[in-house]
Amino acid sequence: MSIYVTLDGEVLDLSRLTVSEAEFFDLCYGTWRENNTGRYARLQSLIFGDDNPILKAGRRVTRETFEHPLFQAVTDLEARAGVLEGKLLPDREDERPGDDPLAEEFVSIAEAARIKGITVPAVHAAIRRGDLVALANRPLKVSVTSLGHWEVDAGRQRSARKAVVLS
Numbered sequence: 001m002s003i004y005v006t007l008d009g010e011v012l013d014l015s016r017l018t019v020s021e022a023e024f025f026d027l028c029y030g031t032w033r034e035n036n037t038g039r040y041a042r043l044q045s046l047i048f049g050d051d052n053p054i055l056k057a058g059r060r061v062t063r064e065t066f067e068h069p070l071f072q073a074v075t076d077l078e079a080r081a082g083v084l085e086g087k088l089l090p091d092r093e094d095e096r097p098g099d100d101p102l103a104e105e106f107v108s109i110a111e112a113a114r115i116k117g118i119t120v121p122a123v124h125a126a127i128r129r130g131d132l133v134a135l136a137n138r139p140l141k142v143s144v145t146s147l148g149h150w151e152v153d154a155g156r157q158r159s160a161r162k163a164v165v166l167s
Contacts, residue, residue, distance in 0.1 A: 003104040003133055003143050004069070006076040007095055011104075011133050011146040012069040020053040021070045027051070029102070032077040040081040040088075047074050076101065106141035109134075116152050126150065 002015035017025060024046075031042050046052065048059055054068050055061065065071050080097035082088030090097065112132070113120045123142065126132040133146040 002135070003145075004073045004076075004101050005104055005145050006072065006101065007079060007091070007097060009145060009149065010072075011143055011149065012073050013133050014069055014073060015136065017070055018053070024051060024053055025070055025073060028074040028077050032081055037085050040078065040085045043074070043078040043081050047071075047078060073101070105144040106135060107144055107147070109140050109142060112142040112147050115147060116150070118152055122152075 002013060004012040004014050006012065014022070014025060028043060028046055031039050031046060034042075048055070050059075052059075052074075054065050054070055056065060061071070079088060080101070083090050083095065083097040107115070109120055109123050113123045116123070123132065124140075127134045127140070127142070131146075131150050133143040135141045135143075
């Protein structure tokens with residue numbers, strides 16, 4: 001799956017990972033899924049080890065590395081493992097570190113438009129801008145989490161309506 005939902009509810013699009021990045025993610029995800037007490041330490045070793053394809057020379061975490069969706073996803077897996085093993089405290093009481101971060105729900109474009117009270121073309125435009133995450137299969141499906149986090153720009157909607165009326 002190409003959609004990853006962090007403990008904070010942020011939606012990461014992993015569909016653009018390179019082959020080596022995707023393989024590294026799969027390794028980290030498999031480690032997180034292991035039900036043992038050593039996964040937190042193992043994830044730390046993996047993330048900051050030689051096999052991480054996005055760490056720069058000297059194994060430094062640069063701003064570019066920190067902002068990379070792969071790094072955000074694997075460090076989220078590390079945090080989940082740390083909370084599950086009692087090594088880290090949860091950030092929030094409602095945090096659910098055992099929930100699968102790849103188990104995302106999706107709705108149709110029409111349903112997304114209905115939920116947000118906007119038009120189908122407006123949903124397509126939000127997907128093109130990167131405001132909403134969608135699966136690339138046909139028909140397109142929108143991530144429910146990204147839809148929940150996305151705030152409709154009322155000004156943009158008014159401008160679009162005026163343009164339709166004026167044309």
